[in-house]
Amino acid sequence: MRPSVFRVVAKRWDCGWELHIEDVGVTQVKRLNNAEETVRDYIALDRDLDPDSFDVEITPDVGEELGRGIAEAKRATADAERAQERAAKKNRRVAGLLRQAGLSGREIALVLMVSPQRVSQLLSPGDKSGLLRRYGGRDAGREEVPGDKRRLA
Known part of the structure; x- marks a missing residue:
């Protein structure tokens, strides 16, 4: 069974944001506002899914x-x-x-x-x-x- 929600932790680094997609992998973006589209594309390619067939929940990690x-x-x-x-x-x-x-x-x-x-x-x-x-x-x-x-x- 495929998850209907993919959880992502966005971690800030010098060149932008690392996007840690739970049980999928890691990708990156320069700006957080581009994270969802990038994550959807990554998951769609990795899992052979339609990019609109699942939800994405992004949690920015800005430090304690x-x-x-x-x-x-x-x-x-x-x-x-x-x-x-x-x-x-x-x-x-x-x-x-x-x-x-x-x-x-x-x-x-x-x-x-x-x-x-x-x-x-x-x-x-x-x-x-x-x-x-x-x-x-x-x-x-x-x-x-x-x-x-x-x-x-």
Whole structure:
């Protein structure tokens, strides 16, 4: 059985990046942004596969110290996203209570110090997922493209 995901560790060196493809081999690129295409071509030739028939997961190895810094930054980002989600939930709740108390959308906007558009979003009954994911959180700017097999770990 052939793996559906090939894992790659990209290691920095003087002339670019060494790409260590698990259970396949090693190749190299000058720039990390070219790694996926190079890895796909390498695997396709080595394993006689269609380059689009598998996923590639690339993990850049930037060293222990920088790796710790990256991990800390990612944790801080995740913590901030969770805090924003909690804040959005509280804002939705209080906006609903203000509406029940008879305030208009514009009045709610003034009280909460947000835009009237944001009040509309907060009061929207269909929006329980958290606007953050769509407009400012972890998935912002990411659109899933059918057939796109790229993943950067």
